[in-house]
Amino acid sequence: MKCPNCKKGRLFSAIPHKTFPTNGLLCDICSGSGKLPDYISYDPILGDIWKGSRISKGITLREQSKLLKMSPSKLSKMERGYFYNENMTINWRDK
Numbered sequence: 001m002k003c004p005n006c007k008k009g010r011l012f013s014a015i016p017h018k019t020f021p022t023n024g025l026l027c028d029i030c031s032g033s034g035k036l037p038d039y040i041s042y043d044p045i046l047g048d049i050w051k052g053s054r055i056s057k058g059i060t061l062r063e064q065s066k067l068l069k070m071s072p073s074k075l076s077k078m079e080r081g082y083f084y085n086e087n088m089t090i091n092w093r094d095k
């Protein structure tokens, strides 16, 4: 599957920005390969559910990541729909 996060492994700013590199940044999801790695499942709807659930409780990303004992960067990816094939299932949400 093509990486839904980037264009051929690179990330570009949605809004033109002076200091943003013209050749983009390396994609943090596919590490520049342009293909979604096998160990990541893409489910943007589930990501939205996670994010909505957190926001409805008034918890910040940082607080939630502490509660779940995971890094804020991983949680942020998850909320964008990128689930690492570890134990990140829907059941895990209520932990």
Ligand SMILES: [Zn+2]
Pocket: 003, 004, 005, 006, 007, 009, 010, 027, 028, 029, 030, 031, 032, 033, 034, 035
């Ligand atoms: Zn990518």
